[in-house]
Amino acid sequence: MSVPLNRFRGALLGALMGDCIGALFEGESSLSSTSVRAVLENLDKGGKPKVLTYTDDTAMTRSMVQSFLENKEFDAKDLADRFTKEYFSDPGRGYGAGVTQVFEKLYSGEYSDIFTPAKEQFNGKGSYGNGAAMRAMAIPLAFPNIADVIEYAKTSGKLTHASSLGYNGAVLQALAVHYALQGESRDSFLSKLLDHMDEIEADEKSKSDAVELELGEFPYRKRLEKIKEFLDKRCVSREDVVDQLGNGVAALESVPTAIYSFLRCMDPVEDLPKEFNILQRTLGYCFLLGGDTDTIATMAGAIAGAYHGDVQVPNEWKLRSESYEDAEKWAEELHQMYTSRLPS
Ligand code: R7I
Ligand code: MG
Ligand code: MG
Ligand code: MG
Numbered sequence: 001m002s003v004p005l006n007r008f009r010g011a012l013l014g015a016l017m018g019d020c021i022g023a024l025f026e027g028e029s030s031l032s033s034t035s036v037r038a039v040l041e042n043l044d045k046g047g048k049p050k051v052l053t054y055t056d057d058t059a060m061t062r063s064m065v066q067s068f069l070e071n072k073e074f075d076a077k078d079l080a081d082r083f084t085k086e087y088f089s090d091p092g093r094g095y096g097a098g099v100t101q102v103f104e105k106l107y108s109g110e111y112s113d114i115f116t117p118a119k120e121q122f123n124g125k126g127s128y129g130n131g132a133a134m135r136a137m138a139i140p141l142a143f144p145n146i147a148d149v150i151e152y153a154k155t156s157g158k159l160t161h162a163s164s165l166g167y168n169g170a171v172l173q174a175l176a177v178h179y180a181l182q183g184e185s186r187d188s189f190l191s192k193l194l195d196h197m198d199e200i201e202a203d204e205k206s207k208s209d210a211v212e213l214e215l216g217e218f219p220y221r222k223r224l225e226k227i228k229e230f231l232d233k234r235c236v237s238r239e240d241v242v243d244q245l246g247n248g249v250a251a252l253e254s255v256p257t258a259i260y261s262f263l264r265c266m267d268p269v270e271d272l273p274k275e276f277n278i279l280q281r282t283l284g285y286c287f288l289l290g291g292d293t294d295t296i297a298t299m300a301g302a303i304a305g306a307y308h309g310d311v312q313v314p315n316e317w318k319l320r321s322e323s324y325e326d327a328e329k330w331a332e333e334l335h336q337m338y339t340s341r342l343p344s
Contacts, residue, residue: 002342003181006309008141008335010279011177012327013313014305015061015137018283018297020052020321023094025293033271036287040273044316053322055094057134057298059086062323064138064156065330069337074143074152080106080114080159094294096129096249098122102160118162126162128213130251132170133157134295137302140178141334144342149174150200161251164206165213169251171200172220173299176259180306186263190228193259197221215252223256231263238289247291254292258299261286265304279304279312 024039025031042048063082071078087095087103098121105117121127132153139152153174157167175196179189197220200206210219226244230236245260246253265282268274272284282304286297305313310331318324 001182002339003144003335004309005332005335006311007181007183007306008331008338009310009328010305010308010313011137011141011181011302012065012305012331012334013310013318013321013324014279014283014301014303015298016054016058016301016321016324016327017313017317018286018299018301019054019057019294021283021317022287022294022297023052023055025287025290026055026094028290028293031288031290033288036284037271037273040284040287043320044314046316050320051322052320055294056096056131057295058323059090059093060131060135061138061298062086062326064135065141065334068138068142069330069333072337074139074148074155076155076159077114079156083159096127096131098127098129099131099160115158115162118158118160121162125209125212126166127160128163128165128169128209128250128252129161130166130169130249130254130292130295130299132159132161132166133173133251133255134298136170136174137177137299137306139174140181140306141331142337144338146175146178149178150196164201164203164209165215165219166251168197168200168206168220169255172197173255173258173302176255176262176299176303177306180262180303183307186231186266190224190231190259190263194221194224194228197224219252220256223252224259227256227260227263230260236264242289242291247289247293247296249292249295254296255299257289258286258296258303261289261296261300262303262307277308277312277314279308280314280317 067078084103084106102117136153153171157170201218207217245257283297286300
C-alpha cells in the first residue's frame, strides 16, 4: 500500500527530536513534571541551547539510512563498515559501554566474520541492550515488504547484539514503525505485533536466552499483553509503567515502553501542556518516564511520527535538532525507494 511522504518525514523527525531532547533527561530516575515542562517551555521560547546534539541513537540510524540509500539494497557488511567508521570519527556520542568493543574488533581487521565480535560480548552471551532497536526504524522506511523488515532487522541487529533479547527488540521496533506507516488502528496495531512476536520468539535460541535470564519464554509477547491490559484500564500510573514495562537500557525494558507510550498518548495525558499535539505528548510522556529517555523517546518518536505525519512536528523543536535538514532530505529519498519497491 502506498504511504504518503509526510509519514516518512514524521518518522525521521520524530525520532531525531526524541533523541536530541531526550538526551537532556537521560539517566534521571524521578523527573518531576514541573522540571520536564520547564525544559520544554524554555525550548518553545527559543531559550538555550540553540542546537541540541544527537546521540549514538541517531548516529547509527544515519548510518543505516545512508547505507540503504547508497546501495539500494540491504548489505550487512556495508552496515558494519559504516557503524565502525562513524564510531571512530565521532566517538563521543554516548555509545553503550559494551558496544564500543564490537567496533574496535571490527576495526582491527582480525575478524573475517562480521558477526563474531557481537557474539563475544558479555562472556559469549551477546548484548541485550537496546542499541539494535534504537536504529531499526530505518528498515521499514526503506523496505515495504514485511518479510524483509523482519529479516533485515534481525540481521542488522546481530552485528552488535547477538542475544535474541537484543535483536528481537529490533524486530519489534521495526514492525511497529512498519504498521504505524500503514496507519493501523490501535487495536489492530497491537494484535499484529502480538501475532508476530508469537512466531519470532518461538525458536529455540529465543526461548533459551529468555529462560536463562529468568524472564520465562516469550518475554516480548508478555510485555505486549501487559500493554493491552494497561490500555484497557482507565488510569495507570507512570510508576506502574516503569515498574512493569521498564525504562532501562535493555531492549526488553524499553521497546515495549516506547510502543506503550505511542498508544497511550493517543489519549490526553495529565501533567503535560494541554496545547501539545499527540506527537509532542508522546515525546513528553517518554521524558516523564525517566531512565533511558533518549532511546525510548527516539523509538516512540519514530512510531508516532510515522503514524501522525510531519504536521505534528513542532517547528521550534525541529529547528534546534542537529541535522534536521538531513532527516527532511532523506525522508524524500526513502519515500521514493519504498514506493519503488512496492508490488505493482
Ligand atoms: O545496546 P547498546 O548499543 O546501548 C545503547 C544505549 C542507548 O541508551 C544509547 O542511548 C546509549 O546510551 O546506550 O550498547 P551495549 O553496551 O551493547 O548495551 C548497553 C548496556 O546494556 C551495557 O553497557 C550493559 O550495561 C547492558 N547489557 C548487559 N549487561 C549484562 N549482561 C547489555 N547486555 C548485557 C548482558 O548480557
Ligand atoms: Mg543515546
Ligand atoms: Mg547514553
Ligand atoms: Mg539511550
